Amino acid sequence: MERRGSRLAERRSEGPALRGDLRSSGAARPARVRGRDRLMAWSAVVGVHVLFGALFLIHTASQPSQPPAPSLVVVSLTDPPKPKPPGPPDETEGEAAMQIAPPIVPTPVMPIIRVAVPNNSDILSESQLAGATSAGEGGGGGGGGGCDTARAVQQALRRDPLVHTAVSDANRMGKAIMVWNGDWVRTGEQDGKGLSAVREAIQWEIAFSPEACRNARMHGTVLLSLADSSTRFAIGTGEWRWADLLGLRRGAVLDR
Numbered sequence: 001m002e003r004r005g006s007r008l009a010e011r012r013s014e015g016p017a018l019r020g021d022l023r024s025s026g027a028a029r030p031a032r033v034r035g036r037d038r039l040m041a042w043s044a045v046v047g048v049h050v051l052f053g054a055l056f057l058i059h060t061a062s063q064p065s066q067p068p069a070p071s072l073v074v075v076s077l078t079d080p081p082k083p084k085p086p087g088p089p090d091e092t093e094g095e096a097a098m099q100i101a102p103p104i105v106p107t108p109v110m111p112i113i114r115v116a117v118p119n120n121s122d123i124l125s126e127s128q129l130a131g132a133t134s135a136g137e138g139g140g141g142g143g144g145g146g147c148d149t150a151r152a153v154q155q156a157l158r159r160d161p162l163v164h165t166a167v168s169d170a171n172r173m174g175k176a177i178m179v180w181n182g183d184w185v186r187t188g189e190q191d192g193k194g195l196s197a198v199r200e201a202i203q204w205e206i207a208f209s210p211e212a213c214r215n216a217r218m219h220g221t222v223l224l225s226l227a228d229s230s231t232r233f234a235i236g237t238g239e240w241r242w243a244d245l246l247g248l249r250r251g252a253v254l255d256r
Contacts, residue, residue, distance in 0.1 A: 122187045124176040124234055132221040132234065147213035149206065149242050154224040156205040157198065157233065166197035167231060174230040176223070180245055181237045198233065206242050214243040 135150035157163050167173055170188050172195075178185050179198060187195050206214060218240050224233045235245070 119186075119188055122178050122185050123172070124178055126176075129176055129221070129223065129232075129234065132223050134223045134225070147210065147216055149209055149213045149216070150222050150224065152209065153202055153205045156201050157224055158227050160197065160201045162197040163195075163201055164226070166195045167226070170195060172231065174228070176232040176234060178234045180235050182240070182244075202235075203246055206245055209242070214246070215241055217241060 135154040136148075167177075172187065177187060177195075179187075179195070179202070184199060218236055219238075221237055222235050224235065225231060
């Protein structure tokens, strides 16, 4: 009986201690449960957010791309700025251009010099005049009966001022000029054959001479001179007639 009583007393004495332990363990257990529940709740929230984010990305990727909105163009109605008038180039730009671009050396152009060679084929030398007969020396008139056509033509040339002007303009003063050698000879750069004033004076005098004097047969060259005696006109070569100077030649072979 004593042992049972002592055991009951021990259980009774242990009862409050066990209750206290149970109470303390019960109070600690709900705190751990609450922490675990809170962690699970946050995990669930994060998982839901991740799931919705993945669904949103899939949805946006499957949608077709929208064309970009047209950009607005702003039109200004103000006057365009006027260009500045050209002014002197900037010194720095000019120096830079001179340093970059090599200097252009102009190619010298050689001028073409044309020297006009005067035509002096009508001027005779003294050797070419050897054997010529001068007017008034005999044999220059021909035809007999007082015909001295060479002297008459020489006088007509000396008194005609146009003859002197033509000879001076042709730079033939003081020279011996071949005027007619079967055809009228071109003098220098003259347009026509023979000096026109000399040709006309000779033809005019021959035309009014007697027919017998015009048709008289001549031999060789006859020299007609001006008053200075240095300017001379050579007429004829071989056999010829004064009428030949008028273009009235009867044939290639002279009558004998």
